[in-house]
Amino acid sequence: MSAIVxxxxxxxxxxxxxxxxxxxxxxxxxxxxxxxxxxxxxxxxGKTTLLNxxxxxxxxxxxxxxxxxxxxxxxxxxxxxxxxxxxxxxxFQFYNLxxxxxxxxxxxxxxLLTNLSGAQRRQNVQAALxxxxxxxxxxxxxxxxxxxxxxRVAIARALVADPTLLVCDEPTGDLDRATADDILHLLQMxxxxxxxxxxxxxxxxxxAEFASHQLHLDKGQLVEGDVKAAA
Numbered sequence: 001m002s003a004i005v006x007x008x009x010x011x012x013x014x015x016x017x018x019x020x021x022x023x024x025x026x027x028x029x030x031x032x033x034x035x036x037x038x039x040x041x042x043x044x045x046g047k048t049t050l051l052n053x054x055x056x057x058x059x060x061x062x063x064x065x066x067x068x069x070x071x072x073x074x075x076x077x078x079x080x081x082x083x084x085x086x087x088x089x090x091x092f093q094f095y096n097l098x099x100x101x102x103x104x105x106x107x108x109x110x111x112l113l114t115n116l117s118g119a120q121r122r123q124n125v126q127a128a129l130x131x132x133x134x135x136x137x138x139x140x141x142x143x144x145x146x147x148x149x150x151x152r153v154a155i156a157r158a159l160v161a162d163p164t165l166l167v168c169d170e171p172t173g174d175l176d177r178a179t180a181d182d183i184l185h186l187l188q189m190x191x192x193x194x195x196x197x198x199x200x201x202x203x204x205x206x207x208a209e210f211a212s213h214q215l216h217l218d219k220g221q222l223v224e225g226d227v228k229a230a231a
Contacts, residue, residue, distance in 0.1 A: 089158030
């Protein structure tokens with residue numbers, strides 16, 4: 001399988017006052033198309049920073065980041081925003097749904113950046129809600145949904161534009177074990193049956209077991225795991 005994510009010699013630093021903190025240290029790795037990777041490590045290890053680089057939410061200080069055949073570290077801000085809209089679906093721990101909008105309107109939001117007609121948008125929204133098993137909750141607002149249902153709506157929103165890559169930051173961190181397992185089974189199904197490449201940050205070893213591979217970071221470096229480091 002070809003690599004859909006490739007990082008080479010990536011360094012990421014932040015400046016805090018007069019101090020420069022290096023979060024990622026010369027990190028290289030590849031993730032194959034169609035893989036489901038759990039990104040693990042202690043707090044402060046650089047997991048979320050790495051996820052944000054892969055999803056195009058942040059840029060490396062130096063090094064190369066290629067995703068879906070594009071050198072995203074060299075894109076302008078406008079180009080990067082368009083690239084994200086085409087290629088990446090984001091799933092967050094706290095759902096990030098708009099409370100005044102129904103489930104279907106929340107799912108539709110990414111499509112408002114496209115040239116699809118209203119009818120095409122509605123068709124895509126219905127399909128995405130059906131995939132996550134919530135077609136019957138389309139008219140419900142977030143306050144009328146359980147935590148698990150809200151996260152399914154968030155996953156449908158991430159899927160609705162048919163992205164190349166799903167980027168999940170602690171997607172089960174706010175859920176009880178049984179509900180978390182339901183969400184993880186859904187992610188497995190999206191990976192297995194719909195061919196979605198998934199990169200998931202998690203602190204939970206049980207959640208990580210649902211992934212095909214685990215990648216471990218510590219102090220900004222890849223320390224172990226079964227996802228290959230780039231040569």
